[in-house]
Amino acid sequence: MVHVSATPVLALRGVSKRFGAVQALTDVELEVHTGEVVALVGDNGAGKSTLVKTIAGVHPIDEGVIEWEGSAVSINRPQDAQQLGIATVYQDLALCDNLDVVGNLYLGRELLRLGSLDEVTMEQRARELLNTLSIRIPSVRIPIASLSGGQRQVVAIARALIGDPKVVILDEPTAALGVEQTAQVLDLVERLRERGLGVILISHNMADVTAVADTVHVLRLGRNNGSFPVKETTNEQIIAAITGATDNAVTRRQSRNAEAAK
Amino acid sequence: MSSDKTTLDKGIPAEEVPPPAVVAVDPRLLVREEGFKGYITEFKRRLRGGELGSLPVIVALIVIWVIFQSQSSKFLTSGNVLHITYFLSGTGMLAIGLVFVLLLGEIDLSVASVSGLASALFAVFTATHGMNVWLALVLTVAIGAGIGVFQGFFFAKIGVPAFVVTLAGFLGWNGLMLWVLGDTGSLQIADTGPIHLLGQNSYFMNQDIAGAYVLATVGVAALLAGSLVEQGRRRKAGVPFRTTGEILLRTVLLAIVAYGMAIVLNNAGGVPNALVFFLIALIICDFVLRRTTFGRKVFALGGSVEASRRAGINVGVVRMAVFGISGGFAAIGGLFLAGQTQAATLQGGGGNLLMLAIAAAVIGGTSLFGGRGNVWSALLGMLVIQSIQTGLDLLNMNQSIQYMITGAVLLAAVIVDSLSRRTQKSSGRA
Numbered sequence: 254m255v256h257v258s259a260t261p262v263l264a265l266r267g268v269s270k271r272f273g274a275v276q277a278l279t280d281v282e283l284e285v286h287t288g289e290v291v292a293l294v295g296d297n298g299a300g301k302s303t304l305v306k307t308i309a310g311v312h313p314i315d316e317g318v319i320e321w322e323g324s325a326v327s328i329n330r331p332q333d334a335q336q337l338g339i340a341t342v343y344q345d346l347a348l349c350d351n352l353d354v355v356g357n358l359y360l361g362r363e364l365l366r367l368g369s370l371d372e373v374t375m376e377q378r379a380r381e382l383l384n385t386l387s388i389r390i391p392s393v394r395i396p397i398a399s400l401s402g403g404q405r406q407v408v409a410i411a412r413a414l415i416g417d418p419k420v421v422i423l424d425e426p427t428a429a430l431g432v433e434q435t436a437q438v439l440d441l442v443e444r445l446r447e448r449g450l451g452v453i454l455i456s457h458n459m460a461d462v463t464a465v466a467d468t469v470h471v472l473r474l475g476r477n478n479g480s481f482p483v484k485e486t487t488n489e490q491i492i493a494a495i496t497g498a499t500d501n502a503v504t505r506r507q508s509r510n511a512e513a514a515k
Numbered sequence: 516m517s518s519d520k521t522t523l524d525k526g527i528p529a530e531e532v533p534p535p536a537v538v539a540v541d542p543r544l545l546v547r548e549e550g551f552k553g554y555i556t557e558f559k560r561r562l563r564g565g566e567l568g569s570l571p572v573i574v575a576l577i578v579i580w581v582i583f584q585s586q587s588s589k590f591l592t593s594g595n596v597l598h599i600t601y602f603l604s605g606t607g608m609l610a611i612g613l614v615f616v617l618l619l620g621e622i623d624l625s626v627a628s629v630s631g632l633a634s635a636l637f638a639v640f641t642a643t644h645g646m647n648v649w650l651a652l653v654l655t656v657a658i659g660a661g662i663g664v665f666q667g668f669f670f671a672k673i674g675v676p677a678f679v680v681t682l683a684g685f686l687g688w689n690g691l692m693l694w695v696l697g698d699t700g701s702l703q704i705a706d707t708g709p710i711h712l713l714g715q716n717s718y719f720m721n722q723d724i725a726g727a728y729v730l731a732t733v734g735v736a737a738l739l740a741g742s743l744v745e746q747g748r749r750r751k752a753g754v755p756f757r758t759t760g761e762i763l764l765r766t767v768l769l770a771i772v773a774y775g776m777a778i779v780l781n782n783a784g785g786v787p788n789a790l791v792f793f794l795i796a797l798i799i800c801d802f803v804l805r806r807t808t809f810g811r812k813v814f815a816l817g818g819s820v821e822a823s824r825r826a827g828i829n830v831g832v833v834r835m836a837v838f839g840i841s842g843g844f845a846a847i848g849g850l851f852l853a854g855q856t857q858a859a860t861l862q863g864g865g866g867n868l869l870m871l872a873i874a875a876a877v878i879g880g881t882s883l884f885g886g887r888g889n890v891w892s893a894l895l896g897m898l899v900i901q902s903i904q905t906g907l908d909l910l911n912m913n914q915s916i917q918y919m920i921t922g923a924v925l926l927a928a929v930i931v932d933s934l935s936r937r938t939q940k941s942s943g944r945a
Contacts, residue, residue, distance in 0.1 A: 347821055398940075
């Protein structure tokens with residue numbers, strides 16, 4: 254259903270990261286293609302956030318290579334990642350409550366006309382962007398404070414798209430949302446894929462992951478613990494990889510029942 | 516979701532999804548009704564939501580004027596109005612700088628001391644050292660801005676709370692002023708150049724009766740032309756725009772106020788130059804805050820420091836710049852106040868000047884909590900404060916009564932600010 258390109262837009266090869274005595278990431282491999290949603294799952298402390306922060310340039314990597322469209326790059330600062338075309342939407346959305354939607358979308362990247370803010374063009378483009386993403390908010394000129402949690406989340410994601418990125422990282426985008434709002438955000442993730450973006454989705458929610466992701470990468474204790482195409486994988490297999498339980502209650506019962514049947 | 520899947524399976528790229536030509540209107544959208552009625556309902560909704568804007572201060576101003584006029588028939592004479600508008604400009608300059616700082620959600624307690632120091636330095640430069648007055652003016656304002664940046668450095672880079680840094684400045688710069696003036700006590704400043712322009716006998720276009728009307732006409736025409744250009748651009752871009760009726764209403768309201776003031780001031784002699792400079796400063800600062808990236812950064816920092824940092828805003832630089840602006844305007848205000856008395860005295864920047872400047876910004880509607888407000892609150896707040904002071908002077912009230920009443924008005928303003936913020940929160944608008 255998705256045209257997966259031959260060369261991944263973003264690839265991590267043998268990436269390691271240490272914090273003092275803690276080996277946070279060991280030899281991690283990850284590939285993201287254009288038009289692909291890669292879910293990154295793992296238990297608390299598995300290294301999901303650290304991995305995302307290395308990609309976003311918050312923590313430079315110690316060992317390994319980050320490849321961007323096939324060639325090795327070094328990402329040492331958040332600006333490096335932004336210039337490459339990696340946009341990150343953090344869990345705490347980092348929006349200014351007192352500014353309106355247009356102001357937030359263009360914060361730090363304001364369009365100018367004759368040296369002053371070009372509010373008209375910014376408003377026009379903001380409406381176009383929100384329309385193509387089918388985002389429904391009351392008005393682009395109301396302060397963020399007036400929006401619901403789900404609306405804020407979609408505004409935060411739309412904000413990441415202003416700089417025309419190629420890869421978008423979403424950190425727990427549905428964590429604090431209700432059912433309807435989660436559905437809206439998942440719809441939006443699918444629309445990002447349709448636009449040909451690579452999406453890295455961090456989530457705790459298996460239902461969300463299997464609903465939108467193409468590939469699931471499991472991290473466990475800072476190492477790769479399996480990569481599964483979503484279509485051919487059951488939730489149990491993924492959860493087994495997350496918890497590291499090759500033998501769990503399910504497999505034990507199955508084997509016991511099989512023995513009893515004999 | 517299922518409909519999305521079907522479009523996906525057919526392989527239609529995102530660009531071919533039906534364009535937003537026929538935008539389905541979300542029933543939850545708050546669409547303003549057409550015409551005058553829509554204007555009223557929108558206004559009511561804002562009031563209920565706690566977005567009071569300048570309304571409380573305008574109501575307060577009318578109440579104050581009615582009370583004083585009923586007590587003393589001299590209050591609303593043109594001479595007294597001229598008195599109010601002339602004397603509000605000095606402290607108003609301090610209030611402009613404070614608006615910038617308050618928008619960050621911070622406070623600058625040093626502005627009064629810096630203004631006193633500025634008048635003392637200007638007096639020493641010109642009277643003692645015989646420096647060119649214009650050079651001395653530039654130098655004094657630059658020193659004021661430098662003091663602000665210096666204080667901003669400790670706040671932005673070292674992390675000392677702005678309250679404490681500027682409290683130290685409040686004492687320190689006052690001490691420096693006393694040291695600069697030395698034993699002589701006070702210095703006369705010659706009535707020339709900028710000091711003459713800021714003095715009580717300096718009027719726009721030399722008291723020519725046309726002067727006031729020129730100013731009023733320029734202001735009204737600028738608003739009308741600006742609004743129409745904006746409307747044209749917005750209509751072309753297909754985004755919501757102000758209706759022509761609304762633009763005319765706003766223009767007529769401004770015209771009534773502007774020409775009304777012009778007639779009153781012309782009766783009393785003319786438009787004082789100090790007021791003209793104050794209005795020019797207000798227009799420039801309003802443009803900076805609403806129409807430049809710097810202004811947008813100031814508001815963003817008042818909303819969320821972390822969000823601003825992630826958006827790539829250099830938080831430290833913006834903070835230092837804002838404190839620099841505050842220091843610069845404090846120095847300018849000091850020169851305005853020196854122009855009123857043509858002298859630099861040991862009492863410069865003392866008394867309740869600091870409290871009046873902060874009170875003006877807050878009474879005018881700029882929030883103490885950061886992120887909400889505009890520079891026009893410096894003008895509106897000073898109108899309130901100067902009206903009270905002048906009115907009480909007319910009634911021969913004691914200084915003690917003046918302090919108590921101004922304090923009560925400040926408290927009322929902060930209560931309105933806190934309540935409106937709470938209402939905004941509960942109706943999801945803060």
